Amino acid sequence: MRTRRVTAAIAGLAVVVAGLAAPASAVAPAVTHVEGTLPSGAAYVFDVPEAWNGTVLLYSHGYTPKGAPNPAQNAPSTGVRDTLLDRGYALIGSSYADTGWVLEQALPDQVATLDVFGARFGKARRSLAWGTSLGGMITTGLLERYPARFVGGLAMCGLEQGGVANWNNTLDPLFALRTLLLPGSDLPLVRLTDQTTASASIAALNAALATAQETPAGRARTALAAALHNIPAWPDPALPEPAPGDDETAQRNQARALGTTIYVGLSWRQEAESRAGGNMSWNTGVDYRRMLAKSSLRAEVDALYRAAGVSLDDDLRALARAPRISADPRAVAYMARNLSFTGRLRDPLLTIHTTGDPLVPVQVQSAYREAVRSPELLRQAFVHRAGHCTFTDGEMLAALKTLERRVGLGYWTGTSPEALNALASSSDFVHYRPAPYPRPFTAKV
Amino acid sequence: MRYLTVAVAVVTLALPPLLPEKQLSVYILLGLAATVTAGVSLLMGYAGQVSLGQAAFYAIGAYAAGLLAVHGVPSVVGLLLAPVAAAVAAVLLGAPLLRLRGHHLAFATLAVQLILLSLLGQGTWAGGAIGLQGIPRLSGLKDDIGYAYVVWAVLAVVLLISRNVVASRAGRALRAAATSETAAAASGVPVGGYRLAVFALSAAFAGLAGGVYAFYLGYLAPGSFPVLLSIEFVVMAVVGGLGTIAGPVVGAAVIVLLVQILNELGTQPGMPSYAPSVLSYAVYAVLLVVAVRYMPKGIVPTARRLTARFLPTASNQPASRTPPDEQIRNITPDNASSSASLEERA
Numbered sequence: 046m047r048t049r050r051v052t053a054a055i056a057g058l059a060v061v062v063a064g065l066a067a068p069a070s071a072v073a074p075a076v077t078h079v080e081g082t083l084p085s086g087a088a089y090v091f092d093v094p095e096a097w098n099g100t101v102l103l104y105s106h107g108y109t110p111k112g113a114p115n116p117a118q119n120a121p122s123t124g125v126r127d128t129l130l131d132r133g134y135a136l137i138g139s140s141y142a143d144t145g146w147v148l149e150q151a152l153p154d155q156v157a158t159l160d161v162f163g164a165r166f167g168k169a170r171r172s173l174a175w176g177t178s179l180g181g182m183i184t185t186g187l188l189e190r191y192p193a194r195f196v197g198g199l200a201m202c203g204l205e206q207g208g209v210a211n212w213n214n215t216l217d218p219l220f221a222l223r224t225l226l227l228p229g230s231d232l233p234l235v236r237l238t239d240q241t242t243a244s245a246s247i248a249a250l251n252a253a254l255a256t257a258q259e260t261p262a263g264r265a266r267t268a269l270a271a272a273l274h275n276i277p278a279w280p281d282p283a284l285p286e287p288a289p290g291d292d293e294t295a296q297r298n299q300a301r302a303l304g305t306t307i308y309v310g311l312s313w314r315q316e317a318e319s320r321a322g323g324n325m326s327w328n329t330g331v332d333y334r335r336m337l338a339k340s341s342l343r344a345e346v347d348a349l350y351r352a353a354g355v356s357l358d359d360d361l362r363a364l365a366r367a368p369r370i371s372a373d374p375r376a377v378a379y380m381a382r383n384l385s386f387t388g389r390l391r392d393p394l395l396t397i398h399t400t401g402d403p404l405v406p407v408q409v410q411s412a413y414r415e416a417v418r419s420p421e422l423l424r425q426a427f428v429h430r431a432g433h434c435t436f437t438d439g440e441m442l443a444a445l446k447t448l449e450r451r452v453g454l455g456y457w458t459g460t461s462p463e464a465l466n467a468l469a470s471s472s473d474f475v476h477y478r479p480a481p482y483p484r485p486f487t488a489k490v
Numbered sequence: 491m492r493y494l495t496v497a498v499a500v501v502t503l504a505l506p507p508l509l510p511e512k513q514l515s516v517y518i519l520l521g522l523a524a525t526v527t528a529g530v531s532l533l534m535g536y537a538g539q540v541s542l543g544q545a546a547f548y549a550i551g552a553y554a555a556g557l558l559a560v561h562g563v564p565s566v567v568g569l570l571l572a573p574v575a576a577a578v579a580a581v582l583l584g585a586p587l588l589r590l591r592g593h594h595l596a597f598a599t600l601a602v603q604l605i606l607l608s609l610l611g612q613g614t615w616a617g618g619a620i621g622l623q624g625i626p627r628l629s630g631l632k633d634d635i636g637y638a639y640v641v642w643a644v645l646a647v648v649l650l651i652s653r654n655v656v657a658s659r660a661g662r663a664l665r666a667a668a669t670s671e672t673a674a675a676a677s678g679v680p681v682g683g684y685r686l687a688v689f690a691l692s693a694a695f696a697g698l699a700g701g702v703y704a705f706y707l708g709y710l711a712p713g714s715f716p717v718l719l720s721i722e723f724v725v726m727a728v729v730g731g732l733g734t735i736a737g738p739v740v741g742a743a744v745i746v747l748l749v750q751i752l753n754e755l756g757t758q759p760g761m762p763s764y765a766p767s768v769l770s771y772a773v774y775a776v777l778l779v780v781a782v783r784y785m786p787k788g789i790v791p792t793a794r795r796l797t798a799r800f801l802p803t804a805s806n807q808p809a810s811r812t813p814p815d816e817q818i819r820n821i822t823p824d825n826a827s828s829s830a831s832l833e834e835r836a
């Protein structure tokens with residue numbers, strides 16, 4: 046009996062060992078994999094191929110909600126990681142020491158990750174920063190604040206408008222929804238004391254949004270709120286792409302995406318406010334009529350109001366009359382530090398963005414384009430696709446290749462959609478010029 | 491006791507129309523927390539199992555209801571299937587996990603939640619890290635007062651089921667097993683089966699609460715179900731009183747309301763920026779320490795003990811009329827086997 050148990054245990058152990066060993070040897074036999082922890086508590090991960098080409102890619106990952114697992118990441122997808130390791134790149138990245146609006150910790154943690162890598166594997170010939178979503182923002186921040194450490198950066202679907210403008214513009218659609226769909230309501234949109242308060246506001250706004258979908262006037266007002274945030278007509282690959290002029294489908298898609306805006310604008314805001322020590326957003330002095338005039342959705346809003354037979358002018362007057370929200374200067378200062386941009390680039394930066402991004406609307410690219418002091422260092426490419434960060438592996442690799450070429454040559458080449466498509470085996474890079482970002486780039490209360 | 495229960499029921503039923511918008515939300519979220527905590531209390535207090543991952547079943551129920559609704563299934567059907575999905579998940583997970591005991595089981599349930607959060611964060615089918623959008627409201631419910639009554643009804647049903655389970659043959663067997671597994675097994679109690687059943691039942695409670703939460707909020711994201719939420723449920727159960735029916739409700743009310751007050755305090759002008767988070771975390775620690783130090787059995791059993799001391803007639807009732815949640819306190823390792831024998835005779 047005992048012999049049988051021992052045999053079974055050995056057999057089981059052998060199966061486990063074989064199972065653990067097999068994938069590693071099959072995928073990347075000549076890669077040194079290192080995991081560790083920084084003094085800040087952030088985890089880091091390195092993958093260094095035996096035939097390292099001397100270039101290290103520091104990857105910054107996106108937003109991790111408070112309380113969610115937060116592992117270190119060094120690539121946006123396994124496909125991209127495997128390809129880059131095959132090509133000889135060293136891939137590194139950290140988890141950041143915290144979750145949520147983690148900019149205060151993320152930048153130093155990423156630089157510390159680069160330091161630890163250098164101490165262990167020697168100085169890299171080239172260090173490139175790259176990242177997705179919040180990591181795109183971190184990438185741009187690394188290039189602006191630590192220019193000596195990098196030779197270039199690739200910011201994908203990043204918050205290129207900076208923290209202050211981001212939270213300001215996230216407030217706008219919520220303010221419009223509260224004013225137009227819940228007139229007279231004092232539902233908290235800022236200074237959210239806890240997640241329960243945030244949840245209460247989320248539930249109330251989502252309920253109002255659902256009710257609004259039942260009437261033409263409600264749908265027109267929903268479109269107006271979406272227009273203030275430039276929520277795209279095709280925000281989700283699972284939804285149908287509306288034909289030009291199909292405003293009803295566009296509005297229906299936007300109403301669905303507004304659920305995300307509401308959640309992020311309240312739940313994630315509460316977490317960010319707790320770091321900033323108050324409300325970092327304001328709409329005092331904001332002219333919503335002018336904001337709508339600059340919106341990419343203005344024609345849709347006009348059409349839906351006409352069809353509903355309600356006055357857009359009256360609703361814009363209601364928005365103008367509604368009591369405004371002022372910011373706490375201390376919180377604005379925190380958000381400007383963590384993180385708003387100066388536009389001072391010393392190294393080339395390539396950004397890529399999907400045109401149908403509902404979470405970080407593509408207009409954020411206009412904000413950085415207007416702010417950058419050395420336009421020759423910046424190139425922006427756009428992918429015609431719905432969703433946030435929904436790039437293919439080929440598109441990300443093509444963008445990285447293009448950046449590396451710029452670093453090597455000293456001038457940009459192959460940044461046209463046609464060239465990027467050829468490199469990525471894609472057809473979705475397009476000529477595109479986003480509308481202006483609705484809020485000023487700089488932090489002035 | 492019966493009069494107190496009726497009074498609490500009447501007051502809580504009368505409250506929703508009187509509450510302002512924000513407080514009504516607190517009422518709803520408190521009721522949902524109490525529903526999940528009722529399951530935790532059943533699991534910890536009666537079955538002697540520790541779960542640090544109950545928010546995972548809350549999330550499973552919520553996502554099941556939300557995903558069904560966004561794919562066109564009527565919301566009521568989604569709500570009914572939410573506890574079923576959570577219970578099925580609990581059975582599948584519980585079969586291997588419940589072989590563990592004590593802190594091993596606690597860590598395993600914690601790991602389940604972390605894995606689930608990772609899956610939800612990566613799964614585009616569930617909306618990924620950004621979340622699942624477009625969840626409709628429950629059919630026929632236009633305002634929060636309706637949700638308040640749905641939550642009230644859900645909690646009432648859950649407490650009723652808990653009470654009946656505890657008073658049943660299976661409940662007595664569970665209590666015996668919680669005290670001495672060997673003695674219970676020797677007395678013919680199918681310990682493993684009962685534990686799995688109560689694990690599934692507690693998950694079903696969490697799943698049902700999750701279903702209501704999904705329709706109430708209209709949006710789900712992995713960030714809505716952090717690990718801290720599971721810890722909160724355990725704290726609520728411990729503070730209210732493990733192994734009592736009223737304990738989860740009292741514990742949830744105390745914690746939720748206290749956190750609200752402390753957050754209000756923490757965001758007053760002049761308070762440092764870290765005050766709200768420090769105060770909200772500190773409150774769990776302080777309450778746990780106070781509860782363990784001065785009320786090791788929790789608020790409800792302590793209140794009963796004090797009531798019995800100051801109103802001696804209340805304690806002079808015949809043994810047969812002792813409430814089920816009092817009986818558990820009478821089980822000690824010394825008499826556990828006799829309890830198991832009782833179960834056998836029942």
